[in-house]
Amino acid sequence: MKTRLTLAMVIIFAIIITSCKEKEKKTEVEEIKIDLLNDDFSEAKQEIRATLDSISQSVKDGDLDKLISFHAYSPKFTEFKNGEIRNGAKENEELERSVFGSVTEILKFNMNDTKIAVYGDVANVTTHTDFHLKFGEDSAIINDQMTLLFLKTDNGWRIVHEHHSPLNKLDK
Template identity: 75%
Template sequence: MKLSVKFVLIMILGILIFGCKEKVEVEEVKIDLLNDEFPEAKQEISMTLDSIAQSVKDGNLDKLISFHAYSPKFTEFKNGEVRNDGTENEKFERGVFGSVTEILKFDMNDVKIAVYDNVANVTLHTDFHLKFGEDLAVVNEQMTLLFLDTENGWRIVHEHHSPLNQPEEE
């Protein structure tokens, strides 16, 4: 009986050794950063944009600020001025959106979301009608938001705002 147990163990060992020599080919999936659409990420970013708009409408400044990933790398361009950092961006957003007394319109038009794996470039045109007391401010801009997929979700790491030229009425 001991001989048959040894024989079985040798057979199992042989099968394991020869079985391990078999090469398993793993096909590498190529990611085309320029052309792949990343639909799940686009949906997440779209939902993030909706949440950003809702935080403004609700006047929830802390929530609005939470959609930014402030770090030494954060940058912002607006109104043709020199580049701002995260501290200046937060101060500006709290000051402006904290002073809004009524939101008549807060539309983000012609939104394009381009995802490059864990980075996304979002371009859009704003059509914001904001009241500051009795004063109405209409904000029609071209806006670019650069997002990074962080452990807290998609967060803004760069903003760029410039005036949107309106077609002349004839």
């Protein structure tokens, strides 16, 4: 009799424990599909537009350190300019400091027909430059096709690649 009572108590105890056990909750996570090719990423575009404006302002202010800070220099950084061989981070920084450090007056500093294409944490910016710069008594007009490849970093959108080539004048 004691054995039956003990066995019955064990079974009842087991039933109580299993029935008191909290049932696992199933949480459904709705997956948001991101279309890197077609989604607009309008917030990122606004951030990049603000970055471009800050880059222009740093040039106008002659603030070379600020200008350089918009680059994410690393071994992966590249630049193409005027059909010459590829430059890296060091050469790009030296060129930026040399050119923009020599500007004595900015007559015009426009980026026209700018297109910003965002692909998540990477963005491609294409534009036509219309820069009229003075270097002492000498002046230069720079009408280039320019591509800037941006990467979203902890410090904001930063340039990881530049490409500059002369813009052919189109007869209208």
